[in-house]
Amino acid sequence: MYHVKEAFYTLQGEGGQAGRASVFCRFTGCNLWSGREQDRATAACTFCDTDFVGTDGQNGGRFASAEALAEHLTALWPDQDGVATPYVVFTGGEPLLQLDEPLIRAMHARGFEVAVETNGTLPAPAGIDWLCVSPKGASELAITAGDELKLVYPQADAPPARFAGLDFDHFFLQPMDTAPLGEPGARMADTVAYCLAHPQWRLSLQTHKIAGID
Ligand SMILES: C[S@@+](CC[C@H](N)C(=O)[O-])C[C@H]1O[C@@H](n2cnc3c(N)ncnc32)[C@H](O)[C@@H]1O
Ligand SMILES: Nc1nc2[nH]cc(C(=O)O)c2c(=O)[nH]1
Ligand code: SF4
Ligand SMILES: [Mg+2]
Numbered sequence: 001m002y003h004v005k006e007a008f009y010t011l012q013g014e015g016g017q018a019g020r021a022s023v024f025c026r027f028t029g030c031n032l033w034s035g036r037e038q039d040r041a042t043a044a045c046t047f048c049d050t051d052f053v054g055t056d057g058q059n060g061g062r063f064a065s066a067e068a069l070a071e072h073l074t075a076l077w078p079d080q081d082g083v084a085t086p087y088v089v090f091t092g093g094e095p096l097l098q099l100d101e102p103l104i105r106a107m108h109a110r111g112f113e114v115a116v117e118t119n120g121t122l123p124a125p126a127g128i129d130w131l132c133v134s135p136k137g138a139s140e141l142a143i144t145a146g147d148e149l150k151l152v153y154p155q156a157d158a159p160p161a162r163f164a165g166l167d168f169d170h171f172f173l174q175p176m177d178t179a180p181l182g183e184p185g186a187r188m189a190d191t192v193a194y195c196l197a198h199p200q201w202r203l204s205l206q207t208h209k210i211a212g213i214d
Pocket of ligand 3: 030031032033045046047048049050052092093094119136
């Protein structure tokens with residue numbers, strides 16, 4: 001059984017695929033935070049900007065099979081002329097608690113490229129076309145290779161230098177949005193300064209927030 005908080009059609013806001021039309025599937029649950037505000041300060045990941053509790057969001061629900069969830073997600077993709085390759089982003093919560101090879105195969109069978117946004121602490125199933133790892137604090141990585149490493153910055157216990165030698169094609173720093181912590185704004189100036197001083201790293205902005213979309 002797959003538990004999905006919400007699913008929606010939008011533009012990928014972040015990283016190397018920013019701007020690309022995408023079906024997002026946000027799985028319920030995470031291994032680094034319960035999702036309850038009273039647990040945030042003591043969680044392994046403390047700055048999360050996302051509600052991933054329950055199955056009550058738009059197009060959310062429980063799906064008994066990979067085929068059923070794949071059909072549900074395919075219905076959100078509007079393109080019927082075959083010009084653009086359909087693209088699905090599995091996120092959460094932590095998608096690698098639930099994403100498996102049958103679901104990836106079911107999306108491939110429907111013509112989709114499959115992307116994943118993960119905290120990198122759990123092993124990934126085979127077949128992912130675009131793997132984004134976003135390390136969290138002191139949490140140990142189970143995945144040390146992929147398409148992009150996208151580090152939220154700054155994190156006192158996760159300096160960029162710890163990840164700079166890993167086997168990724170792209171390295172992004174994304175300014176921490178501090179609104180979840182009760183502070184307005186983002187850590188923009190610090191992040192820009194780090195990229196200027198360390199050109200291996202590129203700036204990733206959360207462009208969906210700028211655009212005012214999901
Ligand atoms: C909500 S997470 C879900 C996927 C996975 N659990 C992860 O952490 O990568 C999606 C993306 O949002 C980023 N993110 C979460 N909270 C953020 C914040 N306050 N500011 C900037 N990026 C944030 C994460 O680092 C991750 O790249
Ligand atoms: N538009 C949009 N782009 C995103 N890229 C990563 C997101 C996520 O929450 O995983 C996200 C999201 O929530 N919305
Ligand atoms: S690991 Fe990802 S989903 Fe989990 S609490 Fe952190 S940012 Fe949120
Ligand atoms: Mg998000």
